[in-house]
Amino acid sequence: MTPHSQYSWLRSSLVMIMTLRESDAGSWNTEEMADFAKSFSLDALGFSVGGIMAFYPSDIPLHPRAKTLGERDLAAEMIASLAKRGIRPIARIDPSMASRALYAERPEWFAQDKTGAPVEVHGHFITCPNGGYYNDFMIRVVEEILTRYAFDGLWANAAQFSPWHTPQCHCTVCQQKFRAKTGKAIPDENWSDPVWRQYNEWRYECIAEWNARVQAAKTRVRPSCAWMPLSQVAESWDHSRVGGWDLDYTEPHQDGIVLEAQRRYANMFWPGLEARYMRSLAPEKGGGITTSYFLPWWRFYRVPVAENRMWAGQVMAQGVMPWIHVTGYQKEQFDHRGLDGLRETFAVFDRNRDTYMEAKPVADLALVYSRHSLDNFGHKDPAARYLDHFRGAYNTMMDQRLAFDILSGNRLTAEMLARYKAVMLPNTACLSDAACAALETYVRNGGHLVSTYRSGDFDEMGAPRETTLLGGLIGAKGTGVTWKSLRAAYAAIRDPSSPLLAGFEGTDLLPVAGDITFMRTDDQPAIPAPLTLVPPVEGEVGSGISVPEFNTINHVTDYPMIVDRRVGKGRIIHFPWQPDLIGFRYGFRDLFRLIANAVRQAEGWRDVATVKGPGLIDLSVMEKSDRLVVSLVNFSAPGSFNTGQRRIIEELIPLHDLEITVDVPSSFRRDRVRLVFAEREIPVTRLDGNRIRFTLPRLEAMETIEMLFG
Ligand SMILES: [Zn+2]
Structure with a gap:
């Protein structure tokens, strides 16, 4: 068995992460939720289990059970409902904050601002990744969850410094730990000071240490479970920098990679950026890029279908799995208009898994x-x-x-x-x-x-x-x-x-x-x-x-x-x-x-594929042993206003009659190529050597052209 083969399901799984809420968890019907998951062609569903709130009868003191659940074991029920439909369960944990009751007992586990005061969010206090809450309490939570339940995956939200836009931590543990490493006090932000740059680097190291600790814990109790903490790259630097998220540090301590592309102030190429980054960083590891159903931070308001198709399409085009994040499944006060559009996109992916999965990039x-x-x-x-x-x-x-x-x-x-x-x-x-x-x-x-x-x-x-x-x-x-x-x-x-x-x-x-x-x-x-x-x-x-x-x-x-x-x-x-x-x-x-x-000007350069015609697109070329796959994602949207805010994409302008040429291997001998989204074939013209040409009649959010060999 190769080192990563036990987590190979992650390389080909469509996943939804569903965040449960205490207020209505008690009334949730797990059969309905599992049907909802199935309607998105999912292979796995992640849902809230422990951390801020326990959605199962936890025996760990001060691990607060969701009050609306009573003695109900939502985790066990959910796993059973998912199993009937062949959907794998993933446990979602969140170590970022804990209750006032726990703070009263163990104040040293919590983050402190520069004045030594705890940091409050939603009536809870922020915890510190270096403290006992992360490194003792949450490890026990992970062990309890994975001992009791056969989860295939463990996913952590907000495992970071300064979550939920809170200030830098000055707790005693951080102070002692940083001094032990550097002999220095925790500095204030000053980039011309090498000590600040060292502190900044140290935050990334601390998060990686915690990831290693969780990976060791899950390996003790359920080694088959894939550990995959959430991270982000580039566009959301304001969040990932203070949080201490850097895949270069954490990747060795993860079994799968999940990067989030939720924030919409980001450039619209962010999902493709993260997919490309993740694929080259650890091509042997599975995982995905998360698209949010909702428009941050209106958690109940949908992102327009046009934007989310382009968002998820960029990920698929790189042969990486698109994930989706939904806050609860609300019966009231919820914008349902984006659901069917995403279902359709995921269904196309589901029907064409052979086209996208395990494909390797062809890029010079x-x-x-x-x-x-x-x-x-x-x-x-x-x-x-x-x-x-x-x-x-x-x-x-x-x-x-x-x-x-x-x-x-x-x-x-x-x-x-x-x-x-x-x-x-x-x-x-x-x-x-x-x-x-x-x-x-x-x-x-x-x-x-x-x-x-x-x-x-x-x-x-x-x-x-x-x-x-x-x-x-x-x-x-x-x-x-x-x-x-x-x-x-x-x-x-x-x-x-x-x-x-x-x-x-x-x-x-x-x-x-x-x-x-x-x-x-x-x-x-x-x-x-x-x-x-x-x-x-x-x-x-x-x-x-x-x-x-x-x-x-x-x-x-x-x-x-x-x-x-x-x-x-x-x-x-x-x-x-x-x-x-x-x-x-x-x-x-x-x-x-x-x-x-x-x-x-590079020696021997020749564009692997060319596209003629107007419009802004993301072009990628992938290959497998039996096919070549060219994907175009359409970025052509109205946006000619300067508002200082990236405007959401309500509509993509379809592109027409794009003339495409591609270098194909000699084993491609057919006279037609297949359009994955349009679900039909179009004729090709042979050019010199192994070059072919065809005209794509219409590009909506995305099209993939598949060239089967033989
Ligand atoms: Zn701290």
Whole structure:
């Protein structure tokens, strides 16, 4: 048996997490709830069992039983109802808070704010992940639940510091534990202080320690049960950073991976981002990405069907399982309008499991995501300093229709990188020595690296590198000068014949804004770079505005906006400015094209698939031994208002007559391909070699085109 095979059901399971409420748990009919689960084609249902509230007759003192249940054992009833329908049970626990009665007995188990006061939410007090509640009480709860009930999975909600938007913990245990490790007191937030950065890192380590403890406990009493604490990546950084959630730390202590994509202030590509990240981080582990039925934090109001189809579709397109989260199954005061739409989406997935499950990505490009850069370069403003670079790179791949994977910057190895024709570092400022060495090896052995701004200038903890990544590769040295917050600047096209500037016919310049760093290289080339800086054209320095009568470009510098060098057998193309971030912020397709041009210069590059026609889509290509699978998720929605809030997607605009070409293996010999959502076949035209072409008549939220071999 391979190490993960006992949890292999997680790799192919549609799952719903249902949060029970004390007020009406007593009146719930488990047969009805199990039917509800079945109507979503589910393989497993997670439901509340213990922690804040026990929905079973717990014998642990001060583990409060839901009063409305009396002596009823809802867990046992639920498991029996699910078993009749062949649905696996998952226990949902929540260690984030406990009762006043428990606080009166064990105040040292609870989080404290800086004044030493406990932190109250919903009449309960917040508990500390380092304290006895998590590490003794909750371990006993886990042991009791898993000893009594045959749960297949154990899922934890809100196992984190500062849950429910509460302040930093200063409890005695935290203070002693941090001092024992560092000799220092718990610092206040100050990103220029290395002690704060150490504290920030320590929170992630503490959560991983607790995960290891729960995994050990469940292994003692029910090893077949899969442990999978909830986590999040990237978009909800404000939550996961203070919480101490980093999959790089926790993944070794989990049997399955569950990432949540509920918050809707996030960019609409978040589920696809998390699915790509999870798949590359631990491809052998199952799990899923959670879509909420409800619109946070209106827990009873549905997300429009259009948005949730796009949300879940991105996950399916990556061969990762879509999960769904419902707060209770309300009979009153509940918005039912989104249920049927999600049922249909899950039913399509259910009928086409062979298409999506166990498929592997076909992508020649890896985009690096770096939590260390988010924190240790992003500091107090990680969206503007780091995340918008990454988002811009993601937006580039969608806009330019490039299939791509996402890799964790913390886990880069030369072997992993060697699988890709191109690797992109969007301002991946903070990289470890090992990651820099892996990237150097990758390039010297023939790899193609595209990077922006301060990539590789700092170590993972944010200390400036003596030799930067670019220094090691091409001898570049920073001058220490960064020109910040440029406005109304340009990049002049000096060599229109350069393939890096393909597609810009008719313009002499591109827009530039944001920051630019100045560096020196030993090999100053005799001819200028193909793209060079035009300083801001403005009346007063920094104003970004000029009077038209005086608005002239009277100086085009030779400062390169593209540093393009061969290194060993490979190549690096570096942008010492922020085309990813500026492209993302302003929606400049030219800057997306500029980055994509750099990617496409990789040796032997050829787009695995191409899509012609208007619209914003997420393209992915997956393969199995007997088929190739191309998925398109439609992101084309009205949204042309600037409200400062991401507007919910009530409607997707269907796209028509998309012309698609794909490279197929020689074992694909058919003259038709299958459309999974439209449920029909369409004809293909053979092009040269192993390229085929077909026209997708209509793309609603999602379509998958399946090419069966033989
Ligand atoms: Zn604490």
